[in-house]
Amino acid sequence: MSISAQVQLRLGSLDLDATLDIEPGELVAVLGPNGAGKSTLLRALAGLQPIDAGRVAIDALVVDDGAGVFVEPEQRPIGVVFQHYLLFEHMSVLENVAFGLRARGTAKAEARRRAREWLERMALAEYAEQRPRELSGGQAQRVALARALASDPRLLLLDEPLAALDVGTRAAVRRDLRQHLSSFDGMRLLVTHDPVDAYALADRVAILEAGRIVQMGTLAEVTARPRSRYVADLVGVNLVRGIVANGVLRTDTGAAVVIADAAPGETLAVIRPHSVVLTREAPTSSARNVWSGVIVDIDRLGDRVRVVVDGVMPLTAEVTAGALDALHLRPGDAVHAAVKATDIDVSPV
Amino acid sequence: MFAAASLAAAFTEIGDAFMVEYPDAEVVFNFAASSELVTQIGEGAPADVYASADQSNMAELVDAAGNTTEPVVFARNRLEIIVGPGNPTGITGVADLGDQDLIVVTCAPEVPCGTYASVVFANAEVTVTPKSLEENVKAVVSKVTLGEADAGIVYRTDVIAAGPDAAGVAIPNDINVVAEYPLAVTSEATNPDGAQAYIDFVLSEQGQAILESYGFLAP
Amino acid sequence: MSSGRRRGSRARLPAVALVLAAIAVAFFALPLIGLLWRAPWSNAWGYLTDDDALTALRLSLVCSLWATALSVVFGVPLAWVLARVEFPGRTVVRALCTLSMVLPPVVGGVALFFALGRRGLVGQYLDRWFDLRLPFTTAGVVVAQTFVAMPFLVITVEAALRQLDQRVEDAARTLGASRWYTFRRVTLPAVRPALVAGAVLSWARALGEFGATITFAGNFPGTTQTMPLAVYLSLETNPEAAIVLALVLIAISFAVLVGLRDRWFGARVSVSA
Numbered sequence: 001m002s003i004s005a006q007v008q009l010r011l012g013s014l015d016l017d018a019t020l021d022i023e024p025g026e027l028v029a030v031l032g033p034n035g036a037g038k039s040t041l042l043r044a045l046a047g048l049q050p051i052d053a054g055r056v057a058i059d060a061l062v063v064d065d066g067a068g069v070f071v072e073p074e075q076r077p078i079g080v081v082f083q084h085y086l087l088f089e090h091m092s093v094l095e096n097v098a099f100g101l102r103a104r105g106t107a108k109a110e111a112r113r114r115a116r117e118w119l120e121r122m123a124l125a126e127y128a129e130q131r132p133r134e135l136s137g138g139q140a141q142r143v144a145l146a147r148a149l150a151s152d153p154r155l156l157l158l159d160e161p162l163a164a165l166d167v168g169t170r171a172a173v174r175r176d177l178r179q180h181l182s183s184f185d186g187m188r189l190l191v192t193h194d195p196v197d198a199y200a201l202a203d204r205v206a207i208l209e210a211g212r213i214v215q216m217g218t219l220a221e222v223t224a225r226p227r228s229r230y231v232a233d234l235v236g237v238n239l240v241r242g243i244v245a246n247g248v249l250r251t252d253t254g255a256a257v258v259i260a261d262a263a264p265g266e267t268l269a270v271i272r273p274h275s276v277v278l279t280r281e282a283p284t285s286s287a288r289n290v291w292s293g294v295i296v297d298i299d300r301l302g303d304r305v306r307v308v309v310d311g312v313m314p315l316t317a318e319v320t321a322g323a324l325d326a327l328h329l330r331p332g333d334a335v336h337a338a339v340k341a342t343d344i345d346v347s348p349v
Numbered sequence: 350m351f352a353a354a355s356l357a358a359a360f361t362e363i364g365d366a367f368m369v370e371y372p373d374a375e376v377v378f379n380f381a382a383s384s385e386l387v388t389q390i391g392e393g394a395p396a397d398v399y400a401s402a403d404q405s406n407m408a409e410l411v412d413a414a415g416n417t418t419e420p421v422v423f424a425r426n427r428l429e430i431i432v433g434p435g436n437p438t439g440i441t442g443v444a445d446l447g448d449q450d451l452i453v454v455t456c457a458p459e460v461p462c463g464t465y466a467s468v469v470f471a472n473a474e475v476t477v478t479p480k481s482l483e484e485n486v487k488a489v490v491s492k493v494t495l496g497e498a499d500a501g502i503v504y505r506t507d508v509i510a511a512g513p514d515a516a517g518v519a520i521p522n523d524i525n526v527v528a529e530y531p532l533a534v535t536s537e538a539t540n541p542d543g544a545q546a547y548i549d550f551v552l553s554e555q556g557q558a559i560l561e562s563y564g565f566l567a568p
Numbered sequence: 569m570s571s572g573r574r575r576g577s578r579a580r581l582p583a584v585a586l587v588l589a590a591i592a593v594a595f596f597a598l599p600l601i602g603l604l605w606r607a608p609w610s611n612a613w614g615y616l617t618d619d620d621a622l623t624a625l626r627l628s629l630v631c632s633l634w635a636t637a638l639s640v641v642f643g644v645p646l647a648w649v650l651a652r653v654e655f656p657g658r659t660v661v662r663a664l665c666t667l668s669m670v671l672p673p674v675v676g677g678v679a680l681f682f683a684l685g686r687r688g689l690v691g692q693y694l695d696r697w698f699d700l701r702l703p704f705t706t707a708g709v710v711v712a713q714t715f716v717a718m719p720f721l722v723i724t725v726e727a728a729l730r731q732l733d734q735r736v737e738d739a740a741r742t743l744g745a746s747r748w749y750t751f752r753r754v755t756l757p758a759v760r761p762a763l764v765a766g767a768v769l770s771w772a773r774a775l776g777e778f779g780a781t782i783t784f785a786g787n788f789p790g791t792t793q794t795m796p797l798a799v800y801l802s803l804e805t806n807p808e809a810a811i812v813l814a815l816v817l818i819a820i821s822f823a824v825l826v827g828l829r830d831r832w833f834g835a836r837v838s839v840s841a
Binding site (some may be wrong): 385480544 | 681788
Binding site for chain 3 (some may be wrong): 046047048072073074075076079080082084086088089090091099100103104147148152158250
C-alpha cells in the first residue's frame with residue numbers, strides 16, 4: 001500500500017521525468033525552484049494532468065500509464081489542498097467541508113455531521129456558517145485541509161500550502177499544519193519552494209530541478225551532500241562542478257581547483273564560505289588555491305559578513321565584521337580569495 | 350407621395366414617366382397600408398400627395414382636414430383569389446375557401462383589403478377562417494408565392510404583379526367588391542404645385558394607360 | 569495647497585459625465601412620457617379588458633416564457649461548449665449562433681420560413697412525415713421568439729463561464745465530484761447572476777419580438793397575435809387602444825426589470841485568492 005509514480009510528460013517548455021515513491025504513513029516533500037515542475041508532478045498524481053509515459057499507481061491500482069489506462073481525478077482516493085485553497089465561494093464553510101462526502105454519495109445530514117466534526121478538530125466550528133471570503137488566510141487553509149481530509153483519502157497532496165500566506169503568519173500556520181498532518185496516517189505529498197516547509201514537515205525530501213529529481217533522502221542527508229546549485233544555495237555553500245584530473249578539478253569556465261583525495265572524473269566540490277580567506281594582495285601561504293576577483297556584494301548578518309566575489313571562480317566568503325573593517329573592503333574592490341585543498345569536500349557525480 | 354401598398358408597381362412606373370415629362374421633378378414614394386399612411390400623416394409625416402386604397406381612409410384624412418384638394422378617384426380595383434402557380438389545390442371560387450383543410454390568409458380587418466375580404470365572404474355566404482391576418486396585402490401575396498399558404502384574398506393588380514409566381518381565380522362581379530382609389534394633395538404639402546401636377550399626370554391618358562397595364566380598372 | 573485641491577476635486581462629481589448621462593436618461597424617458605401624456609386614460613380600462621387585448625397579452629406571456637425556457641435549456645449547454653471545448657471553427661459556430669442578434673427580425677422570419685416552412689428545408693419533412701406545421705401556429709411563435717432571444721442568453725452565460733476560474737472545478741473533481749455534479753453544484757451557482765441576467769434579457773427580447781413572428785408565424789388573434797402585433801395593427805385604426813396596449817407591455821417589462829435588483833445583475837462571484 002504505497003504510491004509509486006514514474007511520471008514523464010511535456011508541458012509547454014517543461015520536460016518532466018521523475019520517479020517517486022511514497023511509503024505508507026510517509027510525508028514526502030518535493031522541493032525545488034519555481035518552474036521546476038513541482039505542481040505539474042502533483043497534478044499528474046491527482047489526475048488533473050495526464051502523463052505522456054510512465055506509470056502512476058496508488059495502492060497497486062494503476063491510475064495512469066500514459067497509454068490506455070487513466071483514472072479520472074474523481075475516482076482516485078486523493079485529497080488536494082491547493083495553493084490558493086480554491087474554496088467554493090458560494091457555499092458556507094461547512095458545505096465546503098461536506099462537499100467531498102456529498103459528491104461521493106453520502107447523505108446530506110450525515111455529510112454535514114462529519115464535516116462539523118472536522119471543523120471542531122480544526123478549531124473552526126464557530127465559522128461553520130460563514131462564507132470563505134470572510135476567513136483569514138490561515139483559517140482558509142485549515143478549511144481547505146479539512147475539506148480534503150473529510151473524504152478520508154489515501155493520498156493527501158498539498159500544493160505550496162503556505163505560499164499564499166504572508167511571512168508573519170506563515171510560521172504559526174506551519175506549526176498548526178504540522179500538527180494536523182501528523183495526525184493523518186495516510187500518505188502525504190507536499191510540494192514547496194521553501195526549504196523550511198520541508199524541514200518542518202517532511203520525512204523525506206526529493207529535490208526537483210528542471211523536471212528531474214536530482215536528490216532524494218532526508219533533509220539532513222540532502223543538505224550534507226548537496227548535489228546541485230539549488231541545494232547548495234539553499235544551505236549557503238559554494239558548489240563547484242568540474243572534471244578532476246591529476247588532483248586538479250577544472251570547471252567549464254577554466255578555473256582550476258586543487259583538491260585532496262581526488263578520484264578522476266566528474267566531481268562536485270563543496271567550499272564552505274568560512275573556509276575562504278580574503279586578502280588584498282596575493283597571499284603567500286600554504287593554501288594551494290588562490291583566485292583573484294572583484295567584490296560584488298557585501299551582506300552583513302550580525303557579526304558575520306557574507307562577501308560575494310566574482311571572477312573566474314565566483315565564491316561567497318564569510319568573514320567577521322571586524323575583519324571586513326580592518327581591510328576596508330568595499331564592493332568593487334579587487335581581492336584574492338584563498339582556500340586550502342583540505343578544506344574542500346569532494347564527491348563524485 | 351404616400352400611396353397604398355397595392356399601388357407600388359404602377360405608381361413607380363408612373364413616377365418614372367412623370368420625371369421624364371418633368372425632368373426637374375423628383376418623386377419619392379412611401380408605400381404602405383392606407384390606414385398606416387393616414388396615421389403617419391396625422392402625426393406630421395411629410396407627404397405631398399396621399400393615394401388611398403379605399404374611401405374610408407381618405408375620409409379620415411378629410412375629417413382631420415388633412416387635404417387641400419377634393420379627393421378624386423383615379424382608379425378602381427377588384428379583389429381576386431391568389432393561389433400558387435398552376436392552382437395546385439384546384440380552387441374554383443370563394444366557396445372553396447371555406448374548406449378547413451386549406452390554408453387561407455387575408456389582410457387584417459384593420460386594413461382596407463381585409464374589410465373588403467370580409468364583405469366578399471359575406472356576399473358569397475361562406476364562412477372562412479383564415480390562418481393569418483396579414484398587416485398588408487403584399488404580405489398575403491408573399492405567403493402564397495412562398496408556398497406557405499394555399500390561397501389569399503388580394504387585389505387583382507397584386508395577382509398580375511406576382512407574375513409567374515402565382516395564379517389567380519376570379520371572383521364574380523356580383524359578390525366582388527370594387528375598391529375605389531382616391532388621391533388628394535395633403536394640407537402639409539411642401540410642394541402643392543408639384544403635387545397637383547402629379548395628380549393631373551395620374552389622371553391623364555398616359556397615367557391611366559399605365560394603371561390599366563397593371564390591371565387597375567378605370568375610375 | 570495640494571491637499572486642498574484634492575479635497576475639492578473629491579467633493580465635486582464630474583460635470584461632463586453627469587450632463588451626458590442626463591441627456592441619455594431624457595432620451596429614454598421622453599418616449600415613455602410621450603405615451604403617458606397621449607394615453608386615453610378615460611377609455612383605458614375599456615381597451616384593457618377588451619377580449620382581443622387580454623388574449624394577446626396572455627399569448628405574449630405564455631410564448632415568451634416558453635421561449636425563455638427553451639433558450640435556457642439549449643442555450644446553457646451551448647454556452648458551456650463554446651466556453652470550454654476547443655474545436656476547429658469555434659469562432660464561426662459562435663458567430664452563427666448569435667447571428668440573429670444582428671439580423672433584422674423580418675429577415676430572421678423569412679429565413680425560418682425557408683428552413684421550417686411548409687416547403688422548407690426541414691419543414692417539408694416535418695409536414696410530410698409528422699403532419700407537423702409551424703407557421704400559423706402558437707408553436708411557430710415560440711420558435712420565432714426563441715430564434716431571436718437565445719443568443720442573449722448564450723452570450724451572457726458564455727462570458728461568465730469564461731471568467732470563471734477553472735481551477736475551482738479542478739478542486740471539485742479532486743473531491744470526488746463527477747463532471748455533471750461539478751457543473752450542477754459549482755459552475756452553475758457561480759454563473760447564476762449571468763444566467764438570470766441572460767434569461768431576463770431573452771425574455772424581454774422574446775416579449776417584444778415582432779418582425780420574425782409576423783413573418784413566420786403570421787397574425788391571428790388567439791393563436792399568433794402577440795401584444796406587439798396587436799399594438800401595431802391597432803395603430804392603424806385605433807391609435808388610442810394601441811397606446812394603452814403598449815403601456816401595458818411597458819409596465820410589465822418595467823416591473824420585471826425593477827424587481828430583479830442589482831444584486832442579481834451585478835453580483836460577481838469570485839474565487840478566494
